[in-house]
Amino acid sequence: MSTTRRDESTDALTRIRNLLGQERVSEARNVLQEALVSQPYDQDLLRLQSLLAPPQARTSSALDTDRTKDFQWLSKNAAKHRGRWIAIHEGKLVADATSLDELLERVSTLVLTHTPLIHFID
Amino acid sequence: MLRDLEGNTFATGCAIFMDTDLAEVSPKIHVRIQPGNLPAPVLAQLDTGAAWSILNVEVARRIGLLDTKGEPLTLSTRMGNFRGKLVRASVSLLADAGESLNLDATFFVSSDWAHGTFLGYSGLLERIRFAIDPYRNLFYFGYGDGS
Numbered sequence: 001m002s003t004t005r006r007d008e009s010t011d012a013l014t015r016i017r018n019l020l021g022q023e024r025v026s027e028a029r030n031v032l033q034e035a036l037v038s039q040p041y042d043q044d045l046l047r048l049q050s051l052l053a054p055p056q057a058r059t060s061s062a063l064d065t066d067r068t069k070d071f072q073w074l075s076k077n078a079a080k081h082r083g084r085w086i087a088i089h090e091g092k093l094v095a096d097a098t099s100l101d102e103l104l105e106r107v108s109t110l111v112l113t114h115t116p117l118i119h120f121i122d
Numbered sequence: 123m124l125r126d127l128e129g130n131t132f133a134t135g136c137a138i139f140m141d142t143d144l145a146e147v148s149p150k151i152h153v154r155i156q157p158g159n160l161p162a163p164v165l166a167q168l169d170t171g172a173a174w175s176i177l178n179v180e181v182a183r184r185i186g187l188l189d190t191k192g193e194p195l196t197l198s199t200r201m202g203n204f205r206g207k208l209v210r211a212s213v214s215l216l217a218d219a220g221e222s223l224n225l226d227a228t229f230f231v232s233s234d235w236a237h238g239t240f241l242g243y244s245g246l247l248e249r250i251r252f253a254i255d256p257y258r259n260l261f262y263f264g265y266g267d268g269s
Binding site for chain 2: 021023066117118
């Protein structure tokens with residue numbers, strides 16, 4: 001890469017990062033697209049292109065189970081569990097812990113009809 | 123599921139959402155997502171006003187995102203400024219009826235973000251068609267690919 005190209009790339013990256021820091025995402029994308037026209041193989045720009053791309057999605061036939069009872073439990077009891085990770089199954093608290101890893105370890109020892117809903121009560 | 127005025131598909135999935143006041147501040151809409159290979163669904167707050175989606179640090183660590191190369195960013199939030207990075211992640215938006223959506227989306231992750239998980243606009247909601255039925259607490263959603 002020539003010095004000029006490298007300077008252009010650095011300049012574009014700086015501008016994009018400044019815009020992202022100000023949450024001006026659309027403008028950052030515009031600067032990125034302009035920069036990629038002259039530097040289509042710049043690895044930093046290409047990495048940003050994939051990071052700033054709109055989401056991709058595909059549908060899945062996998063559905064979640066009915067969590068109505070779990071939501072009801074949370075409505076009544078969440079405030080008592082602030083700062084804790086909790087697992088709820090069929091409207092009942094089945095495990096709680098101070099960390100997600102600890103919670104998942106406890107859940108893995110349980111025999112449940114389906115996966116519990118897990119949540120951190122902030 | 124839901125169709126627009128021209129009869130095209132608007133939403134392909136539907137899920138009951140939770141809007142209880144979990145943090146004793148004000149009610150917010152929480153939907154279910156399953157990030158990466160996490161073995162169970164978690165709740166995420168819908169936040170159309172947020173520039174980016176954010177994953178709780180323990181969720182991000184569990185699915186290996188804290189070790190992923192990303193774009194460094196300092197995010198300004200109501201909890202203060204957090205240094206972290208933007209990364210691409212796989213997340214399923216779970217439906218109770220219709221179809222769920224498996225997304226490849228952009229998230230902010232930070233080793234200091236020990237708060238909730240949020241679904242923000244850029245890199246995620248910007249391509250999701252959604253509608254809220256507040257009377258029945260139903261969240262309708264589909265992927266808007268411009269067609």
